[in-house]
Amino acid sequence: MQTLQFTAPPLPHYITSGLHTNKVGQIHPGRRNINVFDLLLVKKGTLFMEEEQETFEVRENHALILLPDRYHSGTKPGLIDTEYYWLHFQTEGMWTTIHTNHHLQSVKEEQPKPPHSAFLTRTFHLYVPQFTAMDQPQKAFDLIDQLTSLNEGLNMHQIRWQQQVLFQELLQRISASMQIQTTNTSRQCAELAAAYLRRHYQEEITAAQLGENTNFHPVYIARCMHRQFGCSPMEYLQRYRIDQSKLLLLQTDYSIARVAEEVGFNQGAYFTSCFTKFEGISPSKYRQRFR
DNA sequence: ATTACGTCTTAATAGCCAAG
């Protein structure tokens, strides 16, 4: 399964939506680089879709998000009339895809970076499954119905705002449908380990230590965290360290080496390379630019 | 401070197995 990770702020925003019916035998048209995310939510029937070699059978109550930079098309005609919602949205922020399948390695495709407006911004991530069964489909249908009907309203600035709120709720619902798929205990294990990492990020941490302190086997922890967060424990730790370092860069005058040390890096040079890898810009440039 | 690169160490993961 693939998960979309959005970095927020900025939040993804709603553009437009509608309800469409494909007659029996009708195939979804193929399109490339549509430049928006296209959410499909099937109300009745099944859509047979394909996106760059990956095929999806989007049945009733299932949601699929087509990505802006890929080619997609229908693979075969529907057996009955197929009724589905479509919704276009977009983000100004960064986003990546994460493969959470068993044997697929995690592949990141960094999107071109928009100007980072960070000034002590606390960023966070939204995780949204690309393809999922909706938990309470009727609620999602209602939301899109509302969104769509608002488009016909008059008081546009009011309405646009309201639409964004509704859209956020919809996104949340789609995201929540994913969390049900990971079971309780494995989530707990992942959260426990993550909490430990966040508490001790300033120290040197090994996988074995993490295991001892959480009373789980390191291998098992890695599996749970991958399910829950779509990344390995060490990658999680690094992300957190980099996040903390960003705060120090903006709030203090510590040298780069000092910052590196504060967030748990033993080597200044190594810190710089990691920071650049994640942020696409070196620590000192980051500091220069954002304060 | 940053980048580049070689070396050594570690973690991730597949693929087992056992127990509930």
Add this chain to the structure above:
DNA sequence: CTTGGCTATTAAGACGTAAT
């Protein structure tokens, strides 16, 4: 069918060092 552990393999990471 899920939890949880163990091991071998291998890919990735961390570090030392030096040049820019």
